[in-house]
Amino acid sequence: MKLEKAASQLEALGNPTRLQLYRILVRAGEGGLPVGSIQGKLDIPSSTLSHHLKRLVDTGLVTQERQATTLICRANYPGMNALIGYLADECCADASCAPAVGKAMA
Amino acid sequence: MKLEKAASQLEALGNPTRLQLYRILVRAGEGGLPVGSIQGKLDIPSSTLSHHLKRLVDTGLVTQERQATTLICRANYPGMNALIGYLADECCADASCAPAVGKAMA
DNA sequence: ACCCTATTTCGAAAAATATGGAAATATGAT
């Protein structure tokens, strides 16, 4: 993963509203959630939600699929795993990093 | 870890310059690196660097220790691990998340 | 064609961030 991409994903998650939004999608599981449902949980205007959602989609952390008039949103687990992997790798690059998360000592 | 804190740390890392800066500190290992050294590697004005550094320190991702006139900066590994843990937990909360990073199936 | 719901785009304003030169502060050496 390129540093630029990692940074953009981190930035996307680095906003309380978006992190909360992402959390909701993660907890929703594979089935995902329509935009309207998310709005009910977050209680923010639809235009604001749409912007945040777009940000997460643009950075590859969330995917969307149309089902008639509703748009289903899903957390992109592989995307998140790649990001976590990047952070873990950076963290343990050539430093001792004992309590690392599942990274074999290189 | 509170969502707010996670978000602020993610935001801190979500800037290319700061992510690069953090990476440099991680790779520097336990010994850390003086601000001046970092500046040489990043080639940005000292005031800009100082601002970015402060951001990382404020969010708890970097620690600093004075040694005479130079300030040694170190990546705060436990801090990063806590953040990675938070992300991994969120990611695997109640969803199937097969390729997770070292998280036992709950 | 018209209507209804879902969602996005437009447009605009407020707030936050990023950047860096210049001046200030910190610490030690002479």
Added chain:
DNA sequence: ATCATATTTCCATATTTTTCGAAATAGGGT
């Protein structure tokens, strides 16, 4: 005390982000 180096703080500016109402678009249903 003076100087020299290291780093921060002050200040200002350009850019980006955040927010959201209003209008537009998308996708059916009748």
